[in-house]
Amino acid sequence: xxxxxxxxxxxxxxxxxxxxxxxxxxxxxxxxxxxxxxx
Numbered sequence: 001x002x003x004x005x006x007x008x009x010x011x012x013x014x015x016x017x018x019x020x021x022x023x024x025x026x027x028x029x030x031x032x033x034x035x036x037x038x039x
Contacts, residue, residue, distance in 0.1 A: 014036065
């Protein structure tokens with residue numbers, strides 16, 4: 001349950017980070033997707 005919770009939290013943090021930095025351009029979004037696909 002702890003592992004699931006931390007996984008969910010990290011997922012939410014990634015989503016929030018992408019949303020916040022969306023104003024910086026689509027390059028950041030693409031980079032985030034790239035890193036997410038590696039993990």
